[in-house]
Amino acid sequence: MNHGQSSSQAVTLPLSQHIKADGSVTSLAEYQANYGYQGLAKALSMSPSEVVDWVKNANLRGRGGAGFSAGLKWSFVPPLEKLPGQRYVICNADEMEPGTFKDRWLMEHDPHQLIEGLAIAAYAVQADTAFIFLRADYDLCAERLQNAIDEALAAGLLGEQLNEAGFSLTMLMHTSAGRYICGEETALINSLEGKRANPRFKPPFPQVSGLFGRPTVVNNAETLCNLPHILYHGIDWFADLGLGDDNGTKIYGVSGRVNNPGCWELPIGTTVADIIALAGGMQEGVQLRGFLPGGGSTDFLTRDHLGLAMDYGTIQAAGSRMGTGTMILLDDQTCVVGMVLNLIQFFAQESCGWCTPCRNGLPFIRQILTDLEAGLGEHADLEQLLQLCGYIGIGNTFCALAPGAAEPLQSALKYFRDDFVAHIEQGCCPHGNSPQVDMDLEKEARPI
Amino acid sequence: MTPIIATDAAAHCADWRLQIEPLNVQEETAIAAEITHYPQPQAATIEALKIVQQQQGWVSDGKIKAIAQRLQMSPDEVDSVATFYNKIYRQPVGSTVISLCDSVSCWIMGYQGLAQALTQELNIALGETTADGAVTILPTPCLGACDHAPVAMVGDQRAHKLTPASLIELARLAQEQEQSL
Known part of the structure; x- marks a missing residue:
């Protein structure tokens, strides 16, 4: 297998090469002028298992946060001969992690890149239906992605009979109604089935039994955006892009x-x-x-x-x-206790409520932090917070939401313990925050 | 436990016996189109709720019942989905919803000052609607625009790098728009 193309030496920042400073969207013509959809064409000329191996060898790691190999994830889908019938791919574009805006940036500016990547993933696992699960509030992304899907369909890049083997692909958009937990892949699948977004027990893993009980692959938007370039430029090119152990x-x-x-x-x-x-x-x-x-x-x-x-x-x-x-x-002007309280407030609110450590533990932590920020804390609270971080940690919960919530808190207690102590000893927030006011304002604001 | 709770529960049950509010033609057509995307109609629940909300501004008990009938579900099943998601409104909201991001980057960049200024200006608390029905203020989790913090969605438009003054100006525009209708 040819793992490299000599023409590709110049491209070093592939994902952002079409992004324009004025914020306008890349049209299909602009995208195609620069090898757009040629990665998909190449994939369609290979066998699906060759595409899986290609991406596995490229060691593309999931860009949503977990860093799991995308090719390896695909390889867990049973071959079509063993498990015939419907299968799905889903783009996880439910970007709701606080402080995260990278997928929006990619989708708003270059929607065709995501569509091409998603089509490649669909071909690799032989799915004839692909969903883009887009978070609520990304209205501009929704508009631009739908336009791009329509453009690609009209140009024959999606739809029926995309290669000689007769591969066909329908691509559909689902815009979420807003919940952080939808980013967890099994919760996302439940949400796409029209249900509450509670995570599912694993196993079975989605690759075997996912959306509507069928084999399903869920990949992050940025991960998918890498695929056209890996297919077109090759594995060696992709490996050379990274500075350390990781590629791209x-x-x-x-x-x-x-x-x-x-x-x-x-x-x-x-x-x-x-x-x-x-x-x-x-x-x-x-x-x-x-x-x-x-x-x-x-x-x-x-x-x-x-x-x-x-x-x-x-x-x-x-x-x-x-x-x-x-x-x-x-x-140094921002109160670390207040910042952690803000994060915990987010996770407590966005907990799906399925398992007790998360549903009860996070509001408990929020109360202790609220008291601390108001200057009503005690030294024993700090030990209690650490203990609670353990209770909601990995292995004690159904999914990664609560263990993730514990991370900024436990590390703040490690690196910025003096700030917590200052709140206790001074009996107030040294930065002058008064979270009581904030919390009262928000208390009744959510139930709508 | 107390009479108050018992009365509320009774009132809630009574609500469910209200007349169904049938889907209008636009709602029916749009929901039918969404159902074709899935192997079972129930999968279109969230889309159906969003379609009704787009038409009505919010989702009433009567519409919950209509959606349930259309998707072959119980009203409680539909309501359990409706109440799970942040962006489905089960109470009337103003013509313009200002979703003010309260997550970490916007909090660092001045969310608290914005919330205070806007609630004072409109004389309502977070989660409430102005008396003229123009504006509802809702705090919302991270809007994914942290490079422009602090941000808010004003209707379906994202507003960047807000100051108390610029946010109040946007709210005033929304109120003027309401009056001119």
Whole structure:
């Protein structure tokens, strides 16, 4: 198998190559002018199992946060001979992780890239129906993706008889009604079936029994956007893009008190410091204290970690996770107790309520943090918080929501314990926050 | 346990006995189209709720019953789905819903100040609707626009890098729009 093409040396930032500064959408003509849909054409000329092997060998790791090999995930779908009948692929575009906006950026600017990637995934697992599960509130994405699907269909790039073997593909949009838990793949499948988005017990895994009990693959939007380029340029090209152990590029983002918040495509393994430098550094008068590397459910790291490479292994070895790769910065003017309270409030509210540690544990933590922020905490609270982090941790819950919620809290207690103690000893928030007011405002606001 | 709860429960049950509010032609057509995407009609529940909400502004008990009938479900099943999702309104809302992002990046960048300014300006609490029916304020989880924080959705438009003044201006425009109708 030919694993590389000599014509592809120049492309180093494939995912963002069509993204225009004015924010306008890439048309089908513009997309096709630059090898658009040729990755799909190449895939359609191969056998499905060759496509699975190709992507497995490229070691494309899931960009939604877990970092699981996409090709390996596909390979768990039973072959069509063994399990004939309907199968599905789903693009997980339910981007709701606090601080994360990379998939929106990709979908708003270059919808055809996602559609081509999703079509390649569908062919690889022999699915004739593909869904894009888009979060609520991404109205512009919804409009642009639907237009792009219609364009591709009209151009014969989707639909009936896409290759000699007779592969056909229907692509459908589902816009969610809004719940963070829909991003968990089995909860997403329940939601797509029109149900409450409670996660499902695994096994069986979705690859064997997923949507409507049929084999189903769920891939993150950014992961899918990589596929056209991997097919077109080859595995060696993809491997050369990464700086460390991981292959390809990553969409990194920075939000918080920086001069130029945003997201950028960079070689995977770029250092934290280099990414923050692209964000123009901290605003005048504020100092960086720490950061959540990849969304609200990752452990804090500190200034000591600025030299680390942002890849799966390095960030994990430092005690956190790369997650979605979109960092949230903590500065010296922001109260860390308040910030963690804000995150816990989010996770407590977005818990699906299925299992007790999450349903009861998170509101318990929220109450302790509310008291601490109001200056009503005690020293014993800090031990209790750590204990609760254990109770809601991995192995005690049905899905990863509550363990994820514990991550910023447990690491804040590790790195910024003095801030918690100051709240207790001064009897108030040193930053002057009064969460009581905030909480009262919100108390009755949700039930609608 | 107490008479108050018992009365509420009775009132709730009575609600379910209200007349069904039949789906109108547009709702019926749009829901029928969604059903064709799935092997079973129940899978179109969320789409059906969103279609009704787009037509009516919110989803009433009567419409829940109509959707249930159309999708061969019980009203309680449909309601259990409707109440699970943040963006399905089971109470009337204003003509413009301002969804103010209260998640971490927007919180760092000034959410609390925005919430305070807007609630004071409109003289309503979060979750409430102005007396003229123009504006509802809802805090909402991360809108995925953290590079433009603090943000809000004003209707279906995303508003970036808000200040108390710019947010109040958007709310005023929504109120003026309501008056001109």
